[in-house]
Amino acid sequence: MRAPMLRRPFGHTGVDVSVIGQGTWQLRDRRAAAEALRVGVDLGMTHVDTAELYRGSEEVVREAVGERRDELFLVSKVLPRNASYKGTLEACEASLRRLGTDRLDCYLLHWWSDEHPIEETMRAMGELVDRGLTRFVGVSNLDVHELEAARSALGRHRLACNQVLYHLEERGVEAEVLPWCKAHGLALVAYSPFGSTGGFVDPRTARGKTLADVARKLDKTPRQVALAFLTRDPCVFAIPKAERVAHVRDNAGGAFELPAWAVEELDRAFPMEPGLRFL
Numbered sequence: 001m002r003a004p005m006l007r008r009p010f011g012h013t014g015v016d017v018s019v020i021g022q023g024t025w026q027l028r029d030r031r032a033a034a035e036a037l038r039v040g041v042d043l044g045m046t047h048v049d050t051a052e053l054y055r056g057s058e059e060v061v062r063e064a065v066g067e068r069r070d071e072l073f074l075v076s077k078v079l080p081r082n083a084s085y086k087g088t089l090e091a092c093e094a095s096l097r098r099l100g101t102d103r104l105d106c107y108l109l110h111w112w113s114d115e116h117p118i119e120e121t122m123r124a125m126g127e128l129v130d131r132g133l134t135r136f137v138g139v140s141n142l143d144v145h146e147l148e149a150a151r152s153a154l155g156r157h158r159l160a161c162n163q164v165l166y167h168l169e170e171r172g173v174e175a176e177v178l179p180w181c182k183a184h185g186l187a188l189v190a191y192s193p194f195g196s197t198g199g200f201v202d203p204r205t206a207r208g209k210t211l212a213d214v215a216r217k218l219d220k221t222p223r224q225v226a227l228a229f230l231t232r233d234p235c236v237f238a239i240p241k242a243e244r245v246a247h248v249r250d251n252a253g254g255a256f257e258l259p260a261w262a263v264e265e266l267d268r269a270f271p272m273e274p275g276l277r278f279l
Helices: 030-042 057-069 085-098 118-128 145-153 177-183 206-220 221-229 245-252 262-270
Strands: 007-009 016-018 045-047 073-078 104-109 132-138 159-166 185-191 236-238
Touching: 007 085, 030 057, 030 104, 030 245, 057 073, 057 085, 057 118, 073 085, 085 104, 085 118, 104 159, 104 245, 118 132, 132 262, 145 159, 159 177, 177 185, 206 221, 206 262, 221 245, 221 262
Parallel strands: 045 073, 073 104, 104 132, 132 159, 159 185, 185 236
Antiparallel strands: 007 016
16 A cells, blocks of 8 residues: 655645645646546645646646645746736736636746846735735745845745756755755745756666666665655655656655665765756
């Protein structure tokens, strides 16, 4: 029998959220993706992430798990080009219509841009919380300087999370962004935890062989070990995308505590290079 999905407090909010969630970027097969989302929720992967940028994904989420809204921690995002005060309000309302719900659990600025003042974006974010259209607000792809600016602009409300690119071969957030998030009570959410354009770790490389060896010793798959490594810090969550039920089931097995020896081996095989990068 599979162990229940590990849950932990989502930053300062205190809301227990599944450590492994589900991303919905670039869904190509809507029918398969909907089935995968349903199975994921059945497995406890109730942290579901989407965005207005992900064309069609909000509608897939509605189709797949809309009737189970109360089980979800539902997240969407506003595009920077729409992130004026008025545009942020309108973008959130449009996402709610596409998702078929009356509120989000967290609404994020997708990435930093100078197109609209951060003060205007955050003023709208605060209003969305006050109106009950989202429980919490956060950001994505922000470095420490940008996080400070967003935090200051938000005023009496607090940022709940920063969603960032974070995988075994891209650990730069551990240098400054992760410590800042921990110090200020933000969850750090890892997107593309299996790699970005370069794909998952090449099993033919030395580091790929180390990962495979650790997985074999733990009776886990390499991807499950990767997820466990990334979420080893109690403020980190991961949202891998999966369009196939088999992949979702594999991802669900990544919520476990790695033994110290495994962490040490992976840390040596995948050294951290400071710096924030994003897709």
